Amino acid sequence: MKAARRILSLLLLCSSPVATPAHAEDGYDLWLRYRPLAGPAKADTVAHAMVIVAPGRSSTIAVAVAELQRGFGGMTGHRLDRAAVAVSDAIILANPLQARALGFDATALGDLGSEGYWLHTTTLRGKRVVAILANTDVGLLYGSFRLLELAEQGASLSGIDLRTAPKLQLRILDHWDNLDRSVERGYAGQSIWDWWTLPDYTGPRYTDYARANASIGINGAVLNNVNAVKESLTARYIAKAAALADVFRPYGIKVYLSGRFSAPIELGGLKTADPLDPAVKAWWAAKADEIYRAIPDFGGFLVKANSEGQPGPQDYHRSHADGANVLADAVRPHGGIVMYRAFVYSEKNVTDRARQAYDDFEPLDGRFADNVIVQVKNGAIDFQPREPFHPLFGAMPKTPLMMEFQITKEYLGQATHLAYLGPLFQETLESDTLAHGPGSTVARVLEGKVDRYRLTGMAGVANIGVDRDWSGSTFNQANWFAFGRFAWDPDGDARAIADEWARMTFTPDPRFVTPTVAMMMTSREAVVDYMTPLGLAHQMATGHHYGPGPWVSDLARPEWNPVYYARADANGIGFDRTASGSDAVAQYAPRLSRQLDDPNTTPERDILWFHHLGWDRRMASGRSLWDELVMHYDRGVASVGAMQRSWDALAPYVDAERFAKTRAFLAIQRREAIWWRDANIAWFQSLNHRPLPAGSPAPAHPLAYYRAIETPFAPGH
C-alpha cells in the first residue's frame, strides 16, 4: 500500500500530459535547433556528453560552454555540468598549455593556426573523452559548435577525428543595411540592427546572430550598406556600432564599417576629399583613432568608390589605389584593414561593362598598401544566376583579392524562389583561371596559393533581416550556411554542405535528406533555365530586378538596359566579347582566352555571354540555338514542378509551419517561372518570328501583357 501510494505520488509529480506548447518550428533556430535525439544517436550522445572540462576563463570559453550545455541539454535532456577535471566521461576544451596540463599530447596543434581546431574522441586517465583542442579560445568555440553540429546530424561521437583550419582569414558578411533600417536588396524584412535603440538596448537577437555566424566560422560583419552615408562615421553611430561589437566579441566576430569617401567634406568640413591631401589624410587618421577608442578590435573599412554615383578618388583624378591607401594608412596603426571593392562602372566608359573592373584595377596591381584587399564579385557583371568567373582572379599577383558573393538572391528569385547557391559558389571557386597553368582555380587564388597573398578572404552580401526565420525562407538559410562553409574551405563540396544543413535544419532521416538534397542541388540550375539560360544575363526588370524585363531599352545609360546584354534581333542573340567584339575574353589567361574566343570551345552554359550567334546555330544537342533556348526555359519550369512534387511528398518529415511556408513559396516560384519563360519567349519571338519547337507551350498572353506588368512595391529596392 505504502509503495503503491509512493508510485502514485511519483506519477502525479511527473504528470503533465499537455505541456505548454513547445516552441514552434518557425525557423528562428536555424540549424542550431538542438531538438531531442532519439534511439542510438541519443544513447551515444548521452554517453559522451556527461560533463564539460574547460580550464579557460575567457568570455569566449564561457559562451562555448554555454552553447555545449544548451545544445547537448536540448539533444539529450540532461544538464552538462562544468567540472575542473574529467571525473567521468567528458567533453574537454583545451588550448595547448591546458591540454598538456591535462595530460594530452598537444604537438599536433602546430599547424591549426589561430582559428583551427582538432576534435577527437580518445581516452584520458581511463575516462572516455571528446577532446576539443585548439591554439586559441575562438578555435575552441568553433570546435564546440562543430561537435554540436555533428551530433545534430546524427553522427556518432565515438570515432570522431576532425582536424580543420580555415583556408581564408577574412570570412565576412556584408550587410547592405541602411540607417533607416531598410536593407538594399534585402528580402527578409528590415535590418536586424535597430540603430534607433542602440546602444541602449542590445536584445537577444544580436547574440543569436553572433552564435549562428560563429557556428559556421564567420568572423566579421560589415554593419552598413556599401552605399554609405556620412552619419555612420559620427560619434553617435560609432557608439551604436561599439555596442554591437561588444556583443559579437566573445564569438570571434569583428565589426567593420562601410566608409563614405566624401566624409572628410561632409563631416570634417574640409573643402576636398582628395586622398593625397594632407588634411584629408589627417581627418581619416583622426576618425580611425576615434573609432578604435570605442571599438579596440575594429576590423576596418569596406569602400565602394566611384561606382553607381558614389564619391571616390577619381573625382580628384586619383587612382583607386590612392583612395584605398588613405583609409589603409588611417587604420594600419590599429591593425585594421581596408576592403576595397572592384565593382566599378563609370558613367563615362562606353565600352563593355564587363571589362571595366579589370580595366580599372589590373593596372594598379602592386600599388595598394599592405593592409588593403581588393574585393571582387564572382562575375564581371553583377551577381547573375550564372556568370563566368571574374577575370581579375588570377590577374593581380601582387594584390590580395577576396571574393564577394551575394547570399541575398537579388537576381535569383529574391525571397520566395528556392535556389540553393552552393552550386553557384562551387562552380565559381573551382573554375580554373589557368593563371599559373592548370589548377590555378579561383579557390586557390583566394587562398593565396596561386600568388602569395598576405591577406585572404571571402565576403557574402547577407540575406539576413528581422523576419522570424532570418532569411525570408527556410531554404534561404542554407545559403547563409553554405557561404560560411565555403568561406572556411573554398574547396568544399556543395552537396555535402546541403546534406549537413538539411540534417540539422530538419531531420537526419534519410527519407527526408536524400530527396531534399537532390532538390537543392537542381534548384539553382532551374533558376538559370527559366531566367537567363545559355549565358544570358541581366534580363530582369528595372530597378527592383523583380521579374522579367528583356525588352527594356529606354534607360539613360546603355548598360542599364537588358537589351544591352542580350543583343537580340531578327538574326541572332548574345554579346560578342571575342576579339572581334569587345575583346573582354582577352582579360583571361591566354589559353582560356583562346578557348572562350571560339564558340565551338566555349561551354554552352556561357555561350551567349561571350558570343553573338545566329538563331539557327546548331547546338551540341543537335537543336537550333532558338530551340535550345526554349528547351531551357521549359526545363526550368518543369524543374520547379518537380521540386513541388518532391516537397509535397516530404510532409511526414516536416513540421507544419515550415512545410506550409515552403509549399506556398514553391507555388509562387512555379507561377513566376512560367511568367519568366513566357515573357522571354514572347519577347524573343517578337524579334525572330520563329515557331516554337514541337511540344513547347506558347506563352499564355501576348507580349503586351507581360510588358504592362508593374510591381511598384517590390521589396529590397
Add this chain to the structure above:
Amino acid sequence: MKAARRILSLLLLCSSPVATPAHAEDGYDLWLRYRPLAGPAKADTVAHAMVIVAPGRSSTIAVAVAELQRGFGGMTGHRLDRAAVAVSDAIILANPLQARALGFDATALGDLGSEGYWLHTTTLRGKRVVAILANTDVGLLYGSFRLLELAEQGASLSGIDLRTAPKLQLRILDHWDNLDRSVERGYAGQSIWDWWTLPDYTGPRYTDYARANASIGINGAVLNNVNAVKESLTARYIAKAAALADVFRPYGIKVYLSGRFSAPIELGGLKTADPLDPAVKAWWAAKADEIYRAIPDFGGFLVKANSEGQPGPQDYHRSHADGANVLADAVRPHGGIVMYRAFVYSEKNVTDRARQAYDDFEPLDGRFADNVIVQVKNGAIDFQPREPFHPLFGAMPKTPLMMEFQITKEYLGQATHLAYLGPLFQETLESDTLAHGPGSTVARVLEGKVDRYRLTGMAGVANIGVDRDWSGSTFNQANWFAFGRFAWDPDGDARAIADEWARMTFTPDPRFVTPTVAMMMTSREAVVDYMTPLGLAHQMATGHHYGPGPWVSDLARPEWNPVYYARADANGIGFDRTASGSDAVAQYAPRLSRQLDDPNTTPERDILWFHHLGWDRRMASGRSLWDELVMHYDRGVASVGAMQRSWDALAPYVDAERFAKTRAFLAIQRREAIWWRDANIAWFQSLNHRPLPAGSPAPAHPLAYYRAIETPFAPGH
C-alpha cells in the same frame, strides 16, 4: 524490491532534468500567455476545466474550443477534451437554442445582442459547469477569451457571473500600413501584412493577430494607410485582402480598406472623380461589387479626403457629404459602411487649424447617407499628449460620429517611452460636452445615447508591426489592450484595465501588479509634463515628430510650425482661442464655451490651449506661469526617474528579456525627457529672459546645441 524497482523505472520515465529551453518570454504571446498556474488558482481552474461541451459546429466555435484547449492546457497542464454532454464538470458554450437543449434557462440572453455573452458558474444535472452563453458564435468566442483571461488574472472560476455586451458596434484598428510594408507613424517594425507573399502565404502571425484582437473584442481592421494608393483597389491587392479576410473571419473580424478618392481617374480611366458624376458613381459601384465577390463580408471603406494633399470632393466643389455618399451608395447593397474622416485642414484656410474640422463638418449634419459614420480624432489638432475633446462631439445630432484614437505613440515618445494611454482615452471619453445638459459625455455621444445614432464605433490607429513583441515594447501592448477594452465599454476605467493587463502580461502577484499599475497610471502625465504641459501642443520637431522643436518657424504653412501653437514671446505664451482670439471656444456647447472663454474657469491642464497669458500670471499654486511651466518640465523628468526606480525593484517578478528591454527603454526615456525639458526651457528662456525658479536645473547645453540636433533616420515618418 519489486515496488522499489517500479518506482525507479517511473522516475526514469519522467526524468528530464533539462528540457528544451522553454519558449522565452519575448512578448509575442501578449496577454495570452497561458503559463502554468500555481497553488489554489491551479486547483480551482483544474476543477472547472475538465471537458468542453460545445454543440456548435462553425469555424468560430472551432477556434473558441481550440483557444480554450490551448489556454487551459497551458495553465493547468491538462488536456481538455471536447464532449457531447457534460459527463463531468465542464465548460459549456451554447447559443439560446443549444442552451435550452442542454437544459439551461436562456431567457436572460435577450439583451446581449449579437456580440455579448453571459459567463457564469452553475450546476447542470448535478455537474458543476462554467457556462458561456451568447446569442451568436462570436459572442461565445468573446466569452471564451474572457474566461481564459479571468483565469490568467488569477480569479477563481467558482463564483463567476459576468454579463456584458459591447456598447459600440464598430471596434476597429486602423493600420496606416503602406503596400511597400512601411508603416506611417509605426514604431514596431514593418507592416505585419506581407503583401508580397499574399495571397499565397498566410503565416501563423495573421492568425495570432486575429486571436489577440478577438480576445479584446476588436471586430474590424482597416488594412491600408488612410493616405491610400490606387493599387489597394486593384484585383491583385483585393485578392490579398481577401486572403486576410479568410483568416480573420472565424474571429469575427471584418476587413476594411482605405479608399483613394481619385481611383476612378487613376484606375478607371475617367476624366473626373466628381462624386456627383454618374460615371464615377458607376465606377465605385462596380468596384464595390468586385470587392464583395472576393470578400462577401467586406466591411467597407475608410476615407481621408481633402486633407494633407489627399484628393477629395472639394476638388470638384462638392461637400464632404457628397464625397462620403458616393462610396456609401456603392457598398450599401452589400451591407457595407463608410467611415469618413473629419481630420481635414485645407491649405487655403488661414484661420485657427483647431477650428477647421468643425467649420467644415458641422454644417453638413444630417446630409450624410445612412451607412456613413464620421470619424473624429479625440482632439481638434492631432493626437497630442493632451488635447481638450474635439468640439464636433455633441455637435452633430443627426450624424453618427465615431472616435479615432491613436494607439501608436506618434507624439508620446514613439517606440521607447513608457506612456500608458488608458488615462488619455478615459479623460477624453468622460469629458462632458454638455450638449444636452450635464452627463452628455463623449462616451455617451459615441454610444448614441446623447443623440440616437444608427451606427456607433471607435477606431484606433494601430501600434502593431512585425517586431517580435508586436508593439515595439511590452508596455505599448497595454495601449492596444486598453483600446480594445474602451471600444467595448467607453465608460471603462483605465486603472482597472491596467490591472487586468499587468496580471496577464506578467503575473497576478500583487507585489508586481500594484507598483506596475501605479507606474502606468502616472506615465502619460509624465509625458505631458516633459513635452507639452499646461495645454501646449505640437512642440515636436518637424516631420518625424521625434524630439523637441519648439523653435521651428520656417515651414511653408503657418500651422506646420510649433511656434504657431505656442505663440511665445517676451511677454507671454499660449494660443488665444477665446472670443477675442480665434473664437474656437464658440464651437463648444454654450455653457462650456463660456467656461473656456475665461482663463479663470479653464482647467489649468488646458489653459495655454485656450489662452495667451503673461509669463507672470499667478497660477493656482501661487507660482507664476513661467515658474509653473518649469515645474511641470522638472516634474516630468522626475516622474521618469521614479518609474526607473520602480521598475528596477520589480526584477524578481519579471523574466530577464522583458525586464532588460523595459529597463533600457526607461533609460532612453529619461535621457530624452531631460532633452525635452532642457530644449524647451532653453528656447522659452531665450524669449522671456527670465531666471529659473530656485532649485530647477539649468539646461545642460546652450539653445544652439538643441537646435542643431538632427535625427534623419527617425522611424515611422
